[in-house]
Amino acid sequence: MRIAVTGQNFRTISSHAGRARRFLVVDAGPEPRGVAQRLDLDSEYAFHGYDDGKPHPLDGVEVLLTGSAGDGLTRRLAGRGIRVVCTAETDPIQAVEDFLAGSLKAAAPHEHGACGEHGHDHH
Secondary structure, eight states: OEEEEEOTTSSSOOSOGGGOOEEEEEEOSSSOOOEEEEEEOOGGGSSTTOOTTSOOTTTTOOEEEESOOOHHHHHHHHHTTOEEEEBSOOOHHHHHHHHHHTOOOBOOTTSTTSTTOOSOOOO
């Protein structure tokens, strides 16, 4: 399983997955886990406004861990086979380990940072 984590500084999980351009991609296979790749994408690859019909560098990732993501992005990424999971955890590697163990701290449902609520409108 490949898991991507939003991380603007590559050390902490960032919010607003739709605008994220930096990701840690972890191969969570049977071998020892570790950071497989750092992706530092050009602004045109931010999912916020990205053309869903085009290939994306995160294609093939199965899970995206992030601090926040809107419902629209969550649906769009599901169409690419990517499950979005929002978390209150800030350490990327700990988040991956906790996700795989089934013990990931969820983002609070009604606070900024929760999935589906990201603090701005799109009008």
